[in-house]
Amino acid sequence: MTALRWTLGTAGAVLLGIGGWLLVTETREDTVPQVLLWLAGAVAVHDGLLVPLVLLAGLALRRPYHNAYGKGDAAGAGASSGYGVLRGGLIVGGCLTLIALPLLLRQGQGRNPTALPLDYATNWQLLLAVTFAVTLALLPVRRLWGLARRPRGTPRE
Amino acid sequence: MTVETVPTCAYPGCTNAPEPPAPGAQGPAPRYCRHPEHNALGAIRISRAKRQQRKPRFRGQLHDPRTATVIGRWLGAAVLVCFVTGVVSHVLQEPPGAVADRLPTRPVWGYRFSQGLHVASGIAAVPLLLAKLWAVYPRLFVFPPVQGVRHALERFSVAVLVSSVLLELFLGLLNIVQWYPWPFSFRQVHWALAWVMVGALLLHLAVKAPLIAAHWRHRSPGTRQLPAGDAPDRRSLLLGVGAAVGAVTVVTAGQAFTPLRPLNLLAPRQPDHGSQGLPINRTAAQARVSATAVRDWQLRVAGPRPYTLTLSELARLPQHTEELPIACVEGWSASAHWEGVRVRDLLDRAGAPHDARLRIVSLQRAGAYGVTEMGASYARDPLTLLALRVNGRVLSADHGYPARIIAPNRPGVLQTKWVSRIEVLT
Ligand code: HEM
Numbered sequence: 213m214t215a216l217r218w219t220l221g222t223a224g225a226v227l228l229g230i231g232g233w234l235l236v237t238e239t240r241e242d243t244v245p246q247v248l249l250w251l252a253g254a255v256a257v258h259d260g261l262l263v264p265l266v267l268l269a270g271l272a273l274r275r276p277y278h279n280a281y282g283k284g285d286a287a288g289a290g291a292s293s294g295y296g297v298l299r300g301g302l303i304v305g306g307c308l309t310l311i312a313l314p315l316l317l318r319q320g321q322g323r324n325p326t327a328l329p330l331d332y333a334t335n336w337q338l339l340l341a342v343t344f345a346v347t348l349a350l351l352p353v354r355r356l357w358g359l360a361r362r363p364r365g366t367p368r369e
Numbered sequence: 370m371t372v373e374t375v376p377t378c379a380y381p382g383c384t385n386a387p388e389p390p391a392p393g394a395q396g397p398a399p400r401y402c403r404h405p406e407h408n409a410l411g412a413i414r415i416s417r418a419k420r421q422q423r424k425p426r427f428r429g430q431l432h433d434p435r436t437a438t439v440i441g442r443w444l445g446a447a448v449l450v451c452f453v454t455g456v457v458s459h460v461l462q463e464p465p466g467a468v469a470d471r472l473p474t475r476p477v478w479g480y481r482f483s484q485g486l487h488v489a490s491g492i493a494a495v496p497l498l499l500a501k502l503w504a505v506y507p508r509l510f511v512f513p514p515v516q517g518v519r520h521a522l523e524r525f526s527v528a529v530l531v532s533s534v535l536l537e538l539f540l541g542l543l544n545i546v547q548w549y550p551w552p553f554s555f556r557q558v559h560w561a562l563a564w565v566m567v568g569a570l571l572l573h574l575a576v577k578a579p580l581i582a583a584h585w586r587h588r589s590p591g592t593r594q595l596p597a598g599d600a601p602d603r604r605s606l607l608l609g610v611g612a613a614v615g616a617v618t619v620v621t622a623g624q625a626f627t628p629l630r631p632l633n634l635l636a637p638r639q640p641d642h643g644s645q646g647l648p649i650n651r652t653a654a655q656a657r658v659s660a661t662a663v664r665d666w667q668l669r670v671a672g673p674r675p676y677t678l679t680l681s682e683l684a685r686l687p688q689h690t691e692e693l694p695i696a697c698v699e700g701w702s703a704s705a706h707w708e709g710v711r712v713r714d715l716l717d718r719a720g721a722p723h724d725a726r727l728r729i730v731s732l733q734r735a736g737a738y739g740v741t742e743m744g745a746s747y748a749r750d751p752l753t754l755l756a757l758r759v760n761g762r763v764l765s766a767d768h769g770y771p772a773r774i775i776a777p778n779r780p781g782v783l784q785t786k787w788v789s790r791i792e793v794l795t
Contacts, residue, residue, distance in 0.1 A: 221575030228568025234561035251532035296605025335634035
């Protein structure tokens with residue numbers, strides 16, 4: 213384990229060094245500060261905006277959901293109450309939206325007619341509708357199944 | 370200055386002497402005493418528990434190392450695939466001198482596959498990265514934020530990892546829609562950050578190795594320490610993340626992977642959308658190929674026996690039809706039937722040596738890749754054509770009329786259009 217760790221760590225440091233060297237020597241002279249700024253910006257937007265929003269959404273949904281539909285099982289895992297299905301639907305819809313965002317923002321601005329040729333707004337809405345429908349259809353299935361079959365690892369009363 | 374005297378057990382707060390090495394044992398001496406909980410995992414656990422008391426509490430579940438390990442495995446795989454296929458693409462585009470004449474031309478769909486995979490694994494990494502960072506988000510708030518030099522280095526490497534992976538994925542996603550809002554060169558930065566990202570990933574694995582090992586399996590010691598009631602919830606979260614990976618993949622991969630074409634809803638290209646059934650990256654107008662230049666077109670071949678051909682002379686040479694993919698660096702690809710003269714035949718006519726490298730010059734006046742080089746392995750390959758027709762019709766202006774290069778296993782940017790000169794380099 214120790215030898216493996218040191219090998220991995222050393223290899224990592226070397227590759228990181230190569231990357232840093234490429235960044236400094238193989239780019240235009242003003243690139244390094246610009247890239248540092250964009251790196252920091254990426255983290256700031258992700259950690260300061262995206263994650264707090266997702267955490268807030270979780271806070272806003274989980275408690276009321278459990279109050280309305282029960283926790284499903286004494287273990288309080290939530291999975292068998294159907295909450296997991298709802299969360300899964302939101303993850304899928306959210307990720308599809310994120311992937312669609314650049315296309316939606318650039319629709320009509322393709323550099324030639326073969327770039328961005330599809331109607332992305334319609335396709336995105338269609339995908340959200342499908343996600344919504346699948347989530348709705350799975351919810352009762354999961355709740356009934358959860359009642360019939362206790363999740364693994366929960367003690368029987 | 371302190372002087373180390375008698376070593377003590379490495380478990381925090383323990384002052385017992387470490388276990389004596391087993392007689393005849395090799396390797397480093399044991400660092401912990403005989404107490405059954407005084408070992409590496411126990412030490413990690415207690416120092417975390419201590420820190421835990423000092424940081425904001427996240428009441429939600431699943432912000433635990435088992436979740437980080439399971440999602441990390443998928444994310445690590447996706448990121449490594451991205452890296453390897455990225456290096457492949459870089460080498461094919463800008464081969465180091467030593468291999469420039471020996472690049473493999475088979476399988477003909479090699480670049481189509483590797484670049485399609487590059488973009489697909491990058492897109493698949495998006496849900497994984499977000500889920501992973503959600504799981505470890507509370508670790509951002511360890512308190513005190515810096516606990517010594519080692520800890521500072523560790524946090525720095527994590528910051529490098531997170532920022533480089535986030536930015537790599539962001540740059541890639543915008544590049545495929547041909548949107549470049551940043552002030553720097555995409556290629557240079559994407560290339561350099563790829564190495565930074567993989568280096569930081571290996572470092573991360575080395576740092577977290579004991580924790581990863583302790584949570585690798587369902588039954589690993591660390592996993593068993595976590596509340597058993599979380600397991601079904603974790604499974605359900607992973608299913609949700611898996612579904613998101615599946616969804617974003619299925620609606621984008623059709624731009625390269627033909628069977629998924631009917632589901633291609635959120636890809637920047639539709640491989641059969643375009644003039645003559647193929648997409649176009651740069652039109653004749655964008656490349657500023659003038660009508661006069663095309664009207665007076667002649668092909669010049671510069672070599673030991675240089676010559677010039679008009680279009681009708683070129684069309685009277687033996688023509689060959691090959692089915693070859695056009696595979697763009699942006700990840701889309703499509704197969705087509707190309708008809709034209711073998712580059713190899715043109716070279717023989719010019720008396721070019723077998724190991725000659727070529728310079729291909731286009732009529733293009735705007736944009737990169739107007740002059741490209743072609744290594745000997747491509748130049749001599751019987752499938753490499755100077756194509757005059759595609760899918761049974763004369764090339765359209767946007768596809769490179771009067772003549773373009775098409776070669777097997779090659780990035781689209783090097784399949785030069787509007788070719789006017791072929792120079793034999795010696
Ligand atoms: C590119 C990919 C990855 C990124 C961006 C990433 C990011 C992170 C971050 C930000 C942390 C928190 C670090 C801290 O303690 O401050 C973390 C922790 C961790 N990562 Fe990764 N990681 C990646 C890949 C992996 C892989 C491949 C594995 C293992 C298979 C892994 C396993 C872990 C574990 C076990 C932890 C500790 C979780 C905890 O302390 O609760 N990671 N990762």
